Amino acid sequence: MGGSIIGFGEDLVDWYGQDSSAQEEKIFVAVRVRPLNERELGKNDVSDWECINSTTIVFKNSLAERSLLPTAHTFDRVFGTEAPTRQVYEEAAKKIALSVLSGMNSTIFAYGQTSSGKTYTMTGITEYTHSEREFVLKFSAMEIYNEAVKDLLSPDGGPLRLLDDPERGTVVDKLIEVTLRDFDHLRELLSVCEAQRQIGETTLNEMSSRSHQILRLTVDSEAREYLGRDNSSVLTATVNFVDLAGSERASQTLSAGTRLKEGCHINRSLLTLGTVIRKLSKGRNGHIPYRDSKLTRILQNSLGGNARTAIICTMSPAHSHVEQSRNTLLFASCAKQVSTNAQVNLVMSEKALVKQLQRELARLENELRNLSSVSASSSASALKEKELLIEKMSKEIKDLKHQRDLAQSRLQNMLRAAENPASKSWADMGNHEKGSWGDEYPTSEASEMTDPLRSDAVSRGSHLSDKYEGVIPSRIEDNFPENNEEQFLSGDTSPRLYIDKYFGPDPCKGWEKMAEETRKNFEDNCKDVQCIEIDFTKRNVVSSEPSSEKGDDHVSGQSPCLSDNNSPDPSANVKRCNSCAAILTTATKSASSDEEKENENTLQNEADNQEKLSDPEPVANSENLYTEETQPSVKADFMNEDDQNISNDCSDKQQEAPVKELNEVIKQQEAPVKELNEVIKQQEVPVKELNEVIETKPVTPVEYDLDMKEERTPNNAKQTTDGGSDETQDTKQSASDWQTEFQRQKKEIIELWDACHTPLVHRTYFFLLFKGDPSDAVYLEVELRRLQFLKNTMLGGVVVKDDQSFKLASSVKALNREREMLSKRMLKRYSVKEREDLFEKWGIDVKSKQRRIQLCRRLWTDPTNMDHITESAIIVAKLVGFQEPGQAPKEMFGLSFSPKPANVKSFSWRHTLPSMM
Numbered sequence: 028m029g030g031s032i033i034g035f036g037e038d039l040v041d042w043y044g045q046d047s048s049a050q051e052e053k054i055f056v057a058v059r060v061r062p063l064n065e066r067e068l069g070k071n072d073v074s075d076w077e078c079i080n081s082t083t084i085v086f087k088n089s090l091a092e093r094s095l096l097p098t099a100h101t102f103d104r105v106f107g108t109e110a111p112t113r114q115v116y117e118e119a120a121k122k123i124a125l126s127v128l129s130g131m132n133s134t135i136f137a138y139g140q141t142s143s144g145k146t147y148t149m150t151g152i153t154e155y156t157h158s159e160r161e162f163v164l165k166f167s168a169m170e171i172y173n174e175a176v177k178d179l180l181s182p183d184g185g186p187l188r189l190l191d192d193p194e195r196g197t198v199v200d201k202l203i204e205v206t207l208r209d210f211d212h213l214r215e216l217l218s219v220c221e222a223q224r225q226i227g228e229t230t231l232n233e234m235s236s237r238s239h240q241i242l243r244l245t246v247d248s249e250a251r252e253y254l255g256r257d258n259s260s261v262l263t264a265t266v267n268f269v270d271l272a273g274s275e276r277a278s279q280t281l282s283a284g285t286r287l288k289e290g291c292h293i294n295r296s297l298l299t300l301g302t303v304i305r306k307l308s309k310g311r312n313g314h315i316p317y318r319d320s321k322l323t324r325i326l327q328n329s330l331g332g333n334a335r336t337a338i339i340c341t342m343s344p345a346h347s348h349v350e351q352s353r354n355t356l357l358f359a360s361c362a363k364q365v366s367t368n369a370q371v372n373l374v375m376s377e378k379a380l381v382k383q384l385q386r387e388l389a390r391l392e393n394e395l396r397n398l399s400s401v402s403a404s405s406s407a408s409a410l411k412e413k414e415l416l417i418e419k420m421s422k423e424i425k426d427l428k429h430q431r432d433l434a435q436s437r438l439q440n441m442l443r444a445a446e447n448p449a450s451k452s453w454a455d456m457g458n459h460e461k462g463s464w465g466d467e468y469p470t471s472e473a474s475e476m477t478d479p480l481r482s483d484a485v486s487r488g489s490h491l492s493d494k495y496e497g498v499i500p501s502r503i504e505d506n507f508p509e510n511n512e513e514q515f516l517s518g519d520t521s522p523r524l525y526i527d528k529y530f531g532p533d534p535c536k537g538w539e540k541m542a543e544e545t546r547k548n549f550e551d552n553c554k555d556v557q558c559i560e561i562d563f564t565k566r567n568v569v570s571s572e573p574s575s576e577k578g579d580d581h582v583s584g585q586s587p588c589l590s591d592n593n594s595p596d597p598s599a600n601v602k603r604c605n606s607c608a609a610i611l612t613t614a615t616k617s618a619s620s621d622e623e624k625e626n627e628n629t630l631q632n633e634a635d636n637q638e639k640l641s642d643p644e645p646v647a648n649s650e651n652l653y654t655e656e657t658q659p660s661v662k663a664d665f666m667n668e669d670d671q672n673i674s675n676d677c678s679d680k681q682q683e684a685p686v687k688e689l690n691e692v693i694k695q696q697e698a699p700v701k702e703l704n705e706v707i708k709q710q711e712v713p714v715k716e717l718n719e720v721i722e723t724k725p726v727t728p729v730e731y732d733l734d735m736k737e738e739r740t741p742n743n744a745k746q747t748t749d750g751g752s753d754e755t756q757d758t759k760q761s762a763s764d765w766q767t768e769f770q771r772q773k774k775e776i777i778e779l780w781d782a783c784h785t786p787l788v789h790r791t792y793f794f795l796l797f798k799g800d801p802s803d804a805v806y807l808e809v810e811l812r813r814l815q816f817l818k819n820t821m822l823g824g825v826v827v828k829d830d831q832s833f834k835l836a837s838s839v840k841a842l843n844r845e846r847e848m849l850s851k852r853m854l855k856r857y858s859v860k861e862r863e864d865l866f867e868k869w870g871i872d873v874k875s876k877q878r879r880i881q882l883c884r885r886l887w888t889d890p891t892n893m894d895h896i897t898e899s900a901i902i903v904a905k906l907v908g909f910q911e912p913g914q915a916p917k918e919m920f921g922l923s924f925s926p927k928p929a930n931v932k933s934f935s936w937r938h939t940l941p942s943m944m
């Protein structure tokens with residue numbers, strides 16, 4: 028039986044060598060004769076039957092019977108009384124039973140008279156079948172007792188329903204299926220079935236089965252499992268082992284009651300089975316009464332020809348049972364005529380295959396849809412996204428490298444300073460870093476002298492001041508501030524000087540040097556600011572000298588530094604510092620005194636409208652402004668050290684301490700450099716990977732570069748103009764570029780101020796620089812970078828621990844205090860009418876409480892609105908006294924402000940200091 032089977036490939040041959048394709052075959056019929064049992068032997072019964080060969084059984088007794096009935100019967104196989112069950116299995120059952128492995132259903136019946144050996148035989152065959160198989164089987168078991176179907180694996184369950192499935196035929200509903208682990212498991216289950224099966228004692232069989240038992244093994248296997256082929260189709264087949272109840276004669280079994288009733292059901296169902304077989308044996312025409320009994324209904328698939336079938340008829344050889352034996356052989360002969368047309372469960376397999384193909388089709392369709400939805404544009408956008416990511420990460424790397432360079436640069440500067448222990452200025456710087464920038468009142472001159480960098484800056488600042496003499500306000504209006512913030516801001520009355528001190532280099536001295544220095548010392552310069560701030564406060568103390576308007580009683584121990592503005596002598600610097608430090612404690616008191624004084628003024632100014640009483644605003648402690656938010660702890664140390672130094676001149680011993688501190692600071696600075704290097708390292712890897720993936724062109728640096736900018740500045744253009752005649756156009760272009768860049772930087776800086784909570788006074792000072800003067804380029808650049816770094820440090824997750832260089836970073840709390848301080852100032856700087864106008868202009872109810880602080884809290888709050896910023900700056904400038912009498916506020920902010928040539932040599936640094944000097 029050759030041929031191929033669709034879906035399973037050619038040569039689908041079952042493991043025992045037979046082609047598994049559809050085949051018409053007769054039911055395999057075997058007869059097994061059991062030995063005479065003890066009961067029969069006890070009655071001296073004799074054996075009538077003899078198996079003369081492997082296929083023929085002959086009746087050997089009565090001459091009379093012999094003349095009437097056939098004496099020889101031929102079947103597929105006959106087994107005599109000596110044949111073991113194993114032989115019966117091998118030669119009669121195995122072939123059929125293992126058909127299930129090639130996807131064919133099969134059924135093996137045991138048919139015979141009661142006590143003839145059906146159960147004996149089927150139990151053995153079932154066990155042997157399992158031991159042969161190499162596949163996982165599922166086992167189920169049922170019995171039909173008195174026409175009720177019962178699950179033998181569910182003893183407590185009620186009768187099961189039979190359902191008609193259009194595909195599978197009759198199905199026993201909710202029949203339990205157990206996956207067999209091994210042979211022992213099967214034996215265990217067979218024992219359960221045996222225990223559950225209805226057994227009754229009859230006169231012929233002490234353990235007579237009173238029900239039909241159907242044990243079912245189901246194989247769900249993939250063809251490749253047994254053929255070694257790569258085929259995922261599933262074969263599902265079952266083999267039924269049917270152990271029928273024995274036909275019996277009531278007269279023989281002497282049954283009554285239950286046994287009789289059982290016997291009736293048994294005989295009726297066997298009669299139906301016999302009828303079905305007989306009809307089948309005569310062909311398939313006409314009605315076949317499958318449904319007349321549950322037995323034939325359940326086995327319809329098998330009997331109907333879908334399953335390979337074997338019927339093993341058991342019989343007793345005893346003469347006393349000759350009639351039943353003849354009936355058995357008659358049944359066997361009929362069964363032998365029945366043809367089956369068993370085939371691999373192609374129907375089911377094809378369905379499985381169709382289902383599988385449908386699933387595969389759906390999957391492919393889905394994939395296709397997804398693929399088509401990923402259009403070219405989305406691919407391009409994904410690519411662009413990656414490119415942007417690379418660009419962003421590259422920029423971050425660049426920023427980080429920049430920060431690292433700054434940190435390294437600062438470290439180098441510190442190391443340089445450490446090499447010169449006499450450089451007290453650096454030690455001062457260290458102290459200032461650790462201390463509060465607003466708590467001290469050293470003189471500005473002292474700071475200038477003690478910080479070599481800043482001395483240079485001051486020198487250049489003077490130069491600039493000369494340049495802008497007459498334009499820059501020459502003095503602060505009146506009394507010294509009542510708080511630290513104002514000490515900070517009042518140190519320079521000129522924004523230009525503020526910037527000069529802040530950044531050091533003089534733009535007029537050449538871009539190259541300036542840019543280089545700025546880049547190298549960016550952080551140092553930032554740090555410089557702190558010193559300057561401190562120096563401003565010191566200057567305030569200087570203002571307490573006899574020439575000042577107040578605070579003289581606090582500066583009785585005047586420092587020599589106050590009289591020497593330009594001494595380059597480091598030792599002199601040390602003296603000054605020590606002395607100035609000594610002044611610190613008294614200067615604080617001076618500030619308090621100033622505050623009291625202002626409060627008096629306030630009361631006087633507000634006497635008419637009782638504002639002071641009706642508008643009780645919080646009064647900030649001038650001493651605390653910024654100090655809580657910045658470096659409160661070191662302040663005490665610094666003070667103590669200075670206290671100790673009050674009566675001492677500089678000694679070597681004293682100089683060693685700051686050097687030690689400096690070394691400590693250097694140590695601290697090394698950590699962030701290391702951290703930055705680590706961050707850069709980590710950042711670089713993904714960028715490299717991404718670059719490799721999309722093979723994009725090298726990322727264009729986004730960051731504005733000083734060198735690039737240098738090429739565009741008018742100063743630089745001027746240098747190049749000397750070398751060629753057609754460079755005027757270039758110069759114009761450069762100026763245009765600068766204006767564009769200037770606007771961009773201005774906008775960014777304002778927004779960064781907001782993000783970094785930069786003090787309003789600092790913003791106001793710096794805002795004065797926003798006039799588009801190319802010479803301010805470097806200041807803007809440095810301020811921008813400082814803010815970018817600061818923002819990264821504060822918000823960007825780049826942790827630079829204990830970084831003290833960016834004191835201009837404030838906090839919301841400090842900013843609020845500053846606003847409170849400014850609001851206090853409003854009483855002094857603005858008349859009642861001016862204040863009311865301001866409140867009205869800023870949409871604040873004139874009669875509301877805390878209207879001044881309300882106003883000040885709105886200042887600088889909208890970094891995107893230039894009008895708002897300008898108005899805010901005007902107000903702050905006036906509040907802090909940064910306004911020449913008679914000068915319109917707007918003039919200060921560039922509307923009518925233009926630099927004048929630096930041709931006035933007589934301008935001096937001192938001229939820019941407060942009048943108290």
Ligand SMILES: Nc1ncnc2c1ncn2[C@@H]1O[C@H](COP(=O)(O)OP(=O)(O)OP(=O)(O)O)[C@@H](O)[C@H]1O
Nearest residue numbers: 061140141142143144145146147232235236272273
């Ligand atoms: N081939 C055999 N060799 C030895 N003993 C056998 C053989 N066949 C059956 N017997 C014994 O005969 C007795 C009856 O066998 P069994 O119970 O299998 O008959 P049965 O056909 O199933 O009867 P019933 O229809 O009443 O259930 C048992 O004790 C069994 O061990």
